[in-house]
Amino acid sequence: MEKPSGCVIWLVLDPDLKVKSYRWFGAPPGEPLPDISDFKIAKDSKGNAQGTKLERPTHRVVPRGRFEQLDSLDALLTRLFGFAI
Numbered sequence: 001m002e003k004p005s006g007c008v009i010w011l012v013l014d015p016d017l018k019v020k021s022y023r024w025f026g027a028p029p030g031e032p033l034p035d036i037s038d039f040k041i042a043k044d045s046k047g048n049a050q051g052t053k054l055e056r057p058t059h060r061v062v063p064r065g066r067f068e069q070l071d072s073l074d075a076l077l078t079r080l081f082g083f084a085i
Helices: 073-081
Strands: 007-013 019-026 041-043 055-060 068-070
Touching: 007 073, 019 073, 068 073
Parallel strands: none
Antiparallel strands: 007 019, 019 068, 041 055
């Protein structure tokens, strides 16, 4: 979270696995991620020997509403690099 240019890119696919749109969570190039410390702590998808799903303290669940929808690759590249390539 504290590293510069951190982001999460979510690809939205159609049934034929073609990219329909992109979702973006991050900050401008060179800036760290927005603060995610208050987001819910993620749990491991598999349980341990007792079936308990343990927390993963360095992972957070980012709510869908916090992502910005981007409709083109150019828009994504602008978010990543500050300009479209």
